[in-house]
Amino acid sequence: MTFDIKVFNNISEEGLKQFDDSLYTINQTQNPDALLLRSKKLHDMTFSEHTIAISRAGAGTNNIPVDRCTKDGIVVFNTPGANANAVKELVLANLLLSARPILKSAQWVQTITDDNVEEIVEAEKKSFVGTELEGKKLGVIGLGAIGAMVANDAYRLGMEVMGYDPYVSVDTAWNISRRVKRVTDLDELLSTSDYISLHVPLMEKTHHLISTEELKKMAPEAVLLNFSRGELVDNNAVLQALADEEIAGYITDFAEKSLLGHEKITVLPHLGASTEEAEINCARMSVRTLKNYLETGNIKRSVNFPTVEMSFNTEFRLAVFHENVPNMIGAISNIIADAKYNIDNLSNRSRGDVAYTLIDLDHVTEDQAQELAEELKSLSHVIRVRHIKNLQRKDY
Ligand SMILES: NC(=O)c1ccc[n+]([C@@H]2O[C@H](COP(=O)([O-])OP(=O)(O)OC[C@H]3O[C@@H](n4cnc5c(N)ncnc54)[C@H](O)[C@@H]3O)[C@@H](O)[C@H]2O)c1
Numbered sequence: 001m002t003f004d005i006k007v008f009n010n011i012s013e014e015g016l017k018q019f020d021d022s023l024y025t026i027n028q029t030q031n032p033d034a035l036l037l038r039s040k041k042l043h044d045m046t047f048s049e050h051t052i053a054i055s056r057a058g059a060g061t062n063n064i065p066v067d068r069c070t071k072d073g074i075v076v077f078n079t080p081g082a083n084a085n086a087v088k089e090l091v092l093a094n095l096l097l098s099a100r101p102i103l104k105s106a107q108w109v110q111t112i113t114d115d116n117v118e119e120i121v122e123a124e125k126k127s128f129v130g131t132e133l134e135g136k137k138l139g140v141i142g143l144g145a146i147g148a149m150v151a152n153d154a155y156r157l158g159m160e161v162m163g164y165d166p167y168v169s170v171d172t173a174w175n176i177s178r179r180v181k182r183v184t185d186l187d188e189l190l191s192t193s194d195y196i197s198l199h200v201p202l203m204e205k206t207h208h209l210i211s212t213e214e215l216k217k218m219a220p221e222a223v224l225l226n227f228s229r230g231e232l233v234d235n236n237a238v239l240q241a242l243a244d245e246e247i248a249g250y251i252t253d254f255a256e257k258s259l260l261g262h263e264k265i266t267v268l269p270h271l272g273a274s275t276e277e278a279e280i281n282c283a284r285m286s287v288r289t290l291k292n293y294l295e296t297g298n299i300k301r302s303v304n305f306p307t308v309e310m311s312f313n314t315e316f317r318l319a320v321f322h323e324n325v326p327n328m329i330g331a332i333s334n335i336i337a338d339a340k341y342n343i344d345n346l347s348n349r350s351r352g353d354v355a356y357t358l359i360d361l362d363h364v365t366e367d368q369a370q371e372l373a374e375e376l377k378s379l380s381h382v383i384r385v386r387h388i389k390n391l392q393r394k395d396y
């Protein structure tokens with residue numbers, strides 16, 4: 001048995017080499033078992049019936065039709081936090097670059113043709129006076145892996161930092177310095193910040209999170225930074241706000257034609273996660289997560305199915321994806337009991353409208369496990385069933 005993985009985008013070899021040749025092939029079939037990708041857009045893609053998982057080597061999963069995958073029992077994974085430091089460093093670099101005309105002044109020095117360079121620079125440096133970050137106010141919207149790091153390090157740079165995140169997870173909340181002021185009113189953050197940095201995922205609810213109304217609340221000297229997703233910000237509204245001097249600048253990692261050539265807009269080519277370290281971290285984590293799921297059925301770091309992890313000691317395991325409705329465990333157990341098999345271990349978790357059940361069985365053959373899987377598939381509310389052979393067990 002082998003799993004074929006379809007790889008899109010530039011995934012670090014450090015991750016790909018974790019796929020051992022005895023069990024995995026890469027890009028060998030039209031019907032891959034799993035997809036591994038970075039920013040490739042999958043919304044228009046029809047998935048093969050064989051495809052059971054999609055692993056995003058990165059944080060954002062807005063390039064994947066997650067709801068459709070959930071309905072089809074395709075598990076979508078991401079790599080939480082694996083590129084957070086890279087993004088944080090780029091945000092801090094851009095805060096510093098926007099406080100002082102560093103790039104502009106460096107470019108100007110290169111244009112000097114006279115021999116008395118020292119005299120010229122001393123005379124002209126008055127044109128390149130900047131400001132300091134110390135004492136300035138930074139508002140961070142979204143205090144997850146990246147936002148928390150940006151908030152903490154900006155505080156260490158001497159900034160006054162406030163953060164807004166009504167949905168922050170308990171784990172992340174622990175990482176946020178108590179010096180970061182938590183606000184529950186977005187308007188307070190918008191109207192009092194010198195810099196505003198966005199670190200929320202793109203979803204229906206966050207599309208154009210920053211538009212005309214929000215820009216009007218910002219201070220005329222405020223700079224907006226967007227290293228999250230282009231669609232979080234209404235670009236036309238930003239162009240208007242800059243023309244009306246309602247804000248002072250926009251820095252974005254998401255290029256769009258209308259933003260180019262504007263002296264108050266800095267556009268980067270989606271570079272947030274482009275460091276050697278982040279690319280390796282994301283590739284390693286995404287491959288590890290995918291292998292774990294393909295080989296054991298254990299689900300960790302999924303954005304659409306619950307985390308279910310159970311040590312796999314039996315010969316076979318059944319993995320049942322089903323709707324989160326009453327009596328599913330009863331119905332599943334009845335089928336197994338009627339077939340006279342003994343359940344060695346069982347774990348079930350739900351997430352929203354769906355649930356996932358792992359059932360471990362010993363003393364069954366591959367054919368019997370497959371037959372059981374087929375029977376379970378015919379139950380109402382069941383979305384998908386896998387039967388997984390324990391590759392670590394040599395005694396059958
Ligand atoms: N530029 C890049 O290359 C790059 C790299 C990594 C991540 N990203 C983007 O950054 C986003 C954040 O990444 P992360 O790793 O910090 O993710 P994360 O999931 O750890 O954090 C996101 C945070 O946003 C919060 N949030 C959700 N909706 C919100 C709302 N309406 N208002 C305020 N907070 C809200 C969540 O509670 C969570 O704490 C990703 O979704 C991705 O789009 C971009």
Ligand SMILES: O=C(O)CC[C@@H](O)C(=O)O
Nearest residue numbers: 038039058059060273274
């Ligand atoms: O893969 C990349 O270069 C970007 C990843 C980034 O957008 C993310 O959401 O993690």
